[in-house]
Structure formats: structure tokens, C-alpha cells
Amino acid sequence: MSDAVIREYRGGDIPEMSALWQAVFGDSEGLVNSFLQLLPDMGTAVVAEVNGKIAGAAYAVTGMELVSASGKVQTCGYIYAVAVAPEFRGSGIGRALTERSAELARARGAEVICTLPAEESLYAWYKTILGTECALRRQRLEAESAAAAPPVQSLSSSEYGQRREALLKDRCHLRPAHTTLEFQRRFCEELGGGLYACGGGICAAYLEDGAAVIKELIAPDGTDAADIATPIGAWLGTKLAVYYLPAPDGEPYLAAIPGEIPSDCVWNITFD
Numbered sequence: 001m002s003d004a005v006i007r008e009y010r011g012g013d014i015p016e017m018s019a020l021w022q023a024v025f026g027d028s029e030g031l032v033n034s035f036l037q038l039l040p041d042m043g044t045a046v047v048a049e050v051n052g053k054i055a056g057a058a059y060a061v062t063g064m065e066l067v068s069a070s071g072k073v074q075t076c077g078y079i080y081a082v083a084v085a086p087e088f089r090g091s092g093i094g095r096a097l098t099e100r101s102a103e104l105a106r107a108r109g110a111e112v113i114c115t116l117p118a119e120e121s122l123y124a125w126y127k128t129i130l131g132t133e134c135a136l137r138r139q140r141l142e143a144e145s146a147a148a149a150p151p152v153q154s155l156s157s158s159e160y161g162q163r164r165e166a167l168l169k170d171r172c173h174l175r176p177a178h179t180t181l182e183f184q185r186r187f188c189e190e191l192g193g194g195l196y197a198c199g200g201g202i203c204a205a206y207l208e209d210g211a212a213v214i215k216e217l218i219a220p221d222g223t224d225a226a227d228i229a230t231p232i233g234a235w236l237g238t239k240l241a242v243y244y245l246p247a248p249d250g251e252p253y254l255a256a257i258p259g260e261i262p263s264d265c266v267w268n269i270t271f272d
Helices: 011-025 029-042 093-107 122-130 157-167 178-190 226-235
Strands: 005-008 043-050 053-061 064-067 073-084 112-115 133-144 152-154 173-176 194-198 201-208 211-218 240-246 251-256
Touching: 005 093, 011 029, 011 043, 011 053, 011 073, 029 043, 029 178, 043 073, 043 093, 053 093, 073 093, 093 112, 093 122, 112 122, 122 133, 122 251, 133 226, 152 226, 157 178, 157 194, 157 201, 173 178, 178 194, 178 201, 194 226, 201 226, 211 226, 226 240
Parallel strands: 073 112, 211 240
Antiparallel strands: 005 043, 043 053, 053 073, 064 073, 064 173, 112 251, 133 240, 133 251, 152 194, 194 201, 201 211
């Protein structure tokens, strides 16, 4: 590795961390700064400093819990947005940031370590560092939008969290802290969507390439997910609603240490 110093972030690092994130991932300044504003309540970050400049950063989000079907609760450490400036890639900084992020998550009480690799090929890379493997899979579905009953209601992050817990009672699931859900709300709103209730269910949705992308859809028992997806698409003014549901043979969705996250766990909140 280069002469990088790997350390926990400080307040004075924020401007450079924001600029690096925007350059690497292409997200807006408003969205990135919103995340960094909420970060102290969601978790922490690690930076790589080279000659007084921030060459890389990674985030350990610990504002989330894994709740088993029996009610057992474990704190999760979600490794997020590992970014290295182009001129420092291939030097081992990404690996060092990932390792240190997991260490800090453990130090903050995380019993479960997980991440969402940006592409399928990276699952093998994270396995060499964290020992993680694909834990969850999902399928991508599409439905034509339809402006029909049931009506759609916008929700605050608190309202969404309360309804989410009620719908997922007795099921293994991720339980985000209020601040974590608040960032998910801001993430969706930045992209023209939000958090919604519809037909007794809930969903988190945003706009992308002219479609309503529903990154989480939780329907009550006996309700077809498409019956919630189609009104959401119409509500957001699109002709197409894209939504995701768990599928054992679907695309990889989350990486975790084998055995830590059951394959039927309801997750979805990954800021992707």
C-alpha cells in the first residue's frame, strides 16, 4: 500500500469526503451532504490520508438491527460506499479501508457484518477481505402503471418505520434506526420519489430512466405486490413500475458472513 494513513474520519475531512464521493459515484452534492450530515447518528467512516489529502473513504453504518423471526436482535455493521481516488487505485487502500470499517463496526457493537457489492464480480473481492458470501437474492419485476384504487399516501420516515415493523412482525428482517430510514427517505425524495403506503402495504420508490423504481415493497399477506406497484408508478407519473422481490434463484443482493443472515430475511434498505 502507498504511504496512506488509515484512520477514523474527523469533522474537518467532510468537504474532501463529499467531493470524493461525488467524483467516484456521481451522486449529487445535496444527497451526499445529507448522508454526511446524518452520519454521526448512523455510524462512522474511515479515510485514507496521503500527504494531507483524502485519497479514499468507506462508511460503517451501524444504525440497523437484524431481528430474527423469534425476536432476537443483533446490531448490524453495513459497509457502504468504499471509494478510492483514481490515482490511488490498485495500491491496497480499498482493502485497508474495508478491513478498518469492519473493525470499527465491530467496536461499535455490530454482531453481523454485511455489504452490497456494486457489481457481481466484487462479491469474490469482499470474500477475500471480510469472508462474506452472497446471503440474499432478488428478482426484478415490471408492471404497467395504473391509476386505480388503492390510493397512495406519502409517509414520514417515522410513519414508514412503524408500518414496516407491523408488517414484518414474526418475520426475520432488517430494522433500520430512525436516522437510517430518514436517509432512505431523503435518498428517494432526491430522485423524485419517497416513502409511501398503498393497499395496506408500504414501499420506498424513486424515479430512474423514466420508470418508478420500487426498491422496497412490503405487501400484507394475501395482497399481490403488483397491486401496490402499479398505483405507485401512476402516482409518480410513469408508465412503468419496476420492483424487486426475494427469489432464491435471483440476482445477488447482499453479502454477509455465511450463516449470519437467513436467506428468507427481508432487507432492502441498502441506499443503492
